[in-house]
Amino acid sequence: MNRYPQMLAPLDLGHVVLKNRLLMGSMHTGLEETGDWNRVAEFYAARARGGVALMVTGGMAPNREGGVFPGAAGLFTAADIANHRTVTDRVHGAGGRIAMQILHAGRYAYGPDCVSASAVKSPISPFAPRALDEAGIEKQIADIVTAAARAREAGYDGVEVMGSEGYFLNQFLVRHVNRRDDRWGGAYENRMRLPVEVVRRVRAAVGRDFIVIYRISLIDLVPDGSTWSEVVQLAKAVEGAGASILNTGIGWHEARIPTIATSVPRAAFTWLTARLRPEVSIPVVASNRINTPELAEAILAGGQADLVSMARPFLADPDFVAKSAAGRGDEIAPCIACNQACLDHTFSGRISSCLVNPRAGHETELPVIPAKTPKTVAVVGAGPAGMAAAITAAGRGHRVTLFERAAEIGGQLTLAREVPGKEEFHGLIRWFATMIDRAGVVLQLGTEATPEVLAGFDEVILATGVSARDPGIATDPGAHVLGYAEVLRGAPVGARVAIVGAGGIGFDVAEYLTQTGESATQHPAEWMREWGVGDPATSAGGLAEPMPEAAARSVTLLQRKPEKPGRKLGKTTGWIHRAQLAARGVTMLGGVNYERITPEGLHISFGTARENPTLIAADAVVLCAGQTSNRALAETLGRPCHIIGGADLAGELDAKRAIDQGTRLALSL
Numbered sequence: 001m002n003r004y005p006q007m008l009a010p011l012d013l014g015h016v017v018l019k020n021r022l023l024m025g026s027m028h029t030g031l032e033e034t035g036d037w038n039r040v041a042e043f044y045a046a047r048a049r050g051g052v053a054l055m056v057t058g059g060m061a062p063n064r065e066g067g068v069f070p071g072a073a074g075l076f077t078a079a080d081i082a083n084h085r086t087v088t089d090r091v092h093g094a095g096g097r098i099a100m101q102i103l104h105a106g107r108y109a110y111g112p113d114c115v116s117a118s119a120v121k122s123p124i125s126p127f128a129p130r131a132l133d134e135a136g137i138e139k140q141i142a143d144i145v146t147a148a149a150r151a152r153e154a155g156y157d158g159v160e161v162m163g164s165e166g167y168f169l170n171q172f173l174v175r176h177v178n179r180r181d182d183r184w185g186g187a188y189e190n191r192m193r194l195p196v197e198v199v200r201r202v203r204a205a206v207g208r209d210f211i212v213i214y215r216i217s218l219i220d221l222v223p224d225g226s227t228w229s230e231v232v233q234l235a236k237a238v239e240g241a242g243a244s245i246l247n248t249g250i251g252w253h254e255a256r257i258p259t260i261a262t263s264v265p266r267a268a269f270t271w272l273t274a275r276l277r278p279e280v281s282i283p284v285v286a287s288n289r290i291n292t293p294e295l296a297e298a299i300l301a302g303g304q305a306d307l308v309s310m311a312r313p314f315l316a317d318p319d320f321v322a323k324s325a326a327g328r329g330d331e332i333a334p335c336i337a338c339n340q341a342c343l344d345h346t347f348s349g350r351i352s353s354c355l356v357n358p359r360a361g362h363e364t365e366l367p368v369i370p371a372k373t374p375k376t377v378a379v380v381g382a383g384p385a386g387m388a389a390a391i392t393a394a395g396r397g398h399r400v401t402l403f404e405r406a407a408e409i410g411g412q413l414t415l416a417r418e419v420p421g422k423e424e425f426h427g428l429i430r431w432f433a434t435m436i437d438r439a440g441v442v443l444q445l446g447t448e449a450t451p452e453v454l455a456g457f458d459e460v461i462l463a464t465g466v467s468a469r470d471p472g473i474a475t476d477p478g479a480h481v482l483g484y485a486e487v488l489r490g491a492p493v494g495a496r497v498a499i500v501g502a503g504g505i506g507f508d509v510a511e512y513l514t515q516t517g518e519s520a521t522q523h524p525a526e527w528m529r530e531w532g533v534g535d536p537a538t539s540a541g542g543l544a545e546p547m548p549e550a551a552a553r554s555v556t557l558l559q560r561k562p563e564k565p566g567r568k569l570g571k572t573t574g575w576i577h578r579a580q581l582a583a584r585g586v587t588m589l590g591g592v593n594y595e596r597i598t599p600e601g602l603h604i605s606f607g608t609a610r611e612n613p614t615l616i617a618a619d620a621v622v623l624c625a626g627q628t629s630n631r632a633l634a635e636t637l638g639r640p641c642h643i644i645g646g647a648d649l650a651g652e653l654d655a656k657r658a659i660d661q662g663t664r665l666a667l668s669l
């Protein structure tokens with residue numbers, strides 16, 4: 001039975017029928033810049049084979065000054081067009097459709113030649129833009145139109161004109177950046193002239209039988225942003241100018257409100273899409289934090305949108321649609337919205353991949369080929385590394401037994417799921433359980449793997465994980481000291497807590513301990529109140545006064561490094577955690593020495609001279625001081641084995657590296 005009748009229903013756009021209601025949103029993968037066009041083509045073809053109706057490419061620069069960074073890919077030469085033709089041919093051969101996003105970054109372009117409406121620098125860029133004159137604006141429009149015409153020549157089914165997220169066209173719309181007093185500035189009719197003109201001329205250049213998507217910002221989340229009536233006015237004008245679909249964007253990149261991170265409630269912004277839909281007669285697309293077929297179906301069935309855009313979920317699982325259609329929705333690898341292997345990679349100049357699916361972006365390098373000689377494989381430890389190795393090896397035809405000492409699978413993931421805002425980890429563990437079952441892995445829970453038990457296997461993989469590091473701080477009798485695992489499993493801690501170690505886990509524990517009541521991630525209205533998301537109908541840009549919940553207890557988070565705690569957290573998510581803890585009044589201290597733990601609390605001093613002795617009065621001291629590898633079994637095994645995950649390397653341990661290492665090893669057996 002089709003459980004997703006709305007999601008799997010076709011959509012007739014007039015000259016073309018989309019086979020279902022799912023669109024893969026634009027993501028910058030970095031693949032185009034590698035110059036390996038077979039790799040780019042395979043990335044998109046894999047998703048086309050998986051059944052998504054329409055894909056939007058990563059943003060292509062219309063010209064040098066508009067590129068997100070120097071050397072950003074675009075359709076500049078005949079060779080570029082031929083390369084893109086490789087992609088579109090492969091996608092069409094796989095039964096898919098693909099539109100090219102034209103992304104002019106305006107003042108977000110990372111370079112001294114960037115341009116915008118006015119010379120107003122963005123807080124997230126070191127470069128002040130040059131204010132364009134009339135001829136300069138005409139050149140930008142002409143370049144965007146040329147890019148659209150070349151996209152058609154390269155075989156694309158359409159283009160997406162990027163008008164949201166605070167990029168070039170969005171910059172003209174708001175007084176925040178547009179300080180002009182000519183026909184491109186001032187009254188809203190003038191400020192919206194540029195995007196409308198772009199759509200009008202793009203449509204004229206590409207003809208009627210070509211998809212033109214305009215991505216509109218529904219809520220800017222910056223001061224002086226668009227009002228709702230302006231958003232509606234623009235949507236109608238863009239429709240009139242010839243757009244076939246309105247995709248939606250939420251928040252500028254410089255907004256200080258998270259819009260896609262895992263702590264953002266699922267589908268948190270579809271109330272805005274629902275409000276826009278009746279205002280126009282072209283299809284409207286919902287986006288942001290939508291990651292399951294159930295949710296997509298509910299959005300469509302509830303009339304909130306005509307199409308649903310998911311971007312990262314198609315990194316996590318290219319077969320999202322095919323699995324949904326085949327009644328195997330529980331096998332869809334879930335995007336947990338962590339950003340760790342996708343956006344964090346993009347912002348550090350690396351190719352995008354996926355924590356849950358390390359093959360994303362590496363399709364040509366990591367093919368899944370059935371094993372030539374099926375072997376018996378023992379995997380010890382059902383944490384992320386072990387589970388990934390087990391299901392990948394079994395998927396290739398090996399006979400796999402997975403041993404786990406605990407009564408459940410998941411390893412460190414079972415702790416992560418307890419952290420408010422990390423609820424997606426529940427789904428990830430469920431998915432691993434499903435895949436272990438479907439792949440035919442023999443799972444032995446509550447079982448200690450001994451050298452004798454392992455002796456009979458062809459291959460042994462040790463994924464025995466980590467133990468919490470004891471930092472060896474002098475401790476008086478009667479002091480209340482706890483490990484992070486005990487705390488996340490619910491051990492009582494009292495009203496005042498000192499946390500030793502401000503890495504990812506120290507931050508997680510601080511969020512857990514300061515949480516009052518249920519996680520706001522599960523309650524969108526409360527989450528919006530906490531972060532200050534208002535209604536653009538009543539406040540420009542949709543900004544309201546943030547009203548954080550009072551913290552459940554008083555927490556001090558400490559580290560020895562003489563720097564601001566949290567500097568090494570995820571590139572695109574660290575600021576969210578820092579802001580969250582600051583809003584909850586958590587004291588963060590760097591450059592401390594741990595002198596002693598007493599029943600009164602944690603005694604510290606500062607700097608190399610151990611100055612300024614201070615007592616952090618605390619009812620409990622929680623140790624989050626990193627981990628050491630569990631390798632005892634390897635030392636007594638007496639036979640060759642593979643060691644992966646935290647057992648291999650405890651420092652910098654995280655699920656991304658663990659799953660990647662487990663998957664790669666299993667593909668090589």
Ligand code: NAP
Pocket residue numbers: 340469470471500501502503504505506508558559560561570624625626627651652653654655
């Ligand atoms: P971590 O990030 O390595 O942090 C360990 C903390 O303990 C640091 O603040 C360190 O700072 C301190 N420390 C280390 N040795 C110490 C010692 N001997 N005495 C006292 N303090 C010591 O480790 P983690 O927080 O346990 O996290 C483990 C891994 O899980 C991380 O690498 C991270 O990637 C991953 N993780 C990720 C997330 C995420 O959201 N992406 C969340 C949680 C965990 P000083 O040395 O300056 O004191």
Ligand code: SF4
Pocket residue numbers: 312313315316334335336337338339340341342343353354355356357
């Ligand atoms: Fe989703 Fe994380 Fe994978 Fe990115 S890395 S696609 S956020 S699961």
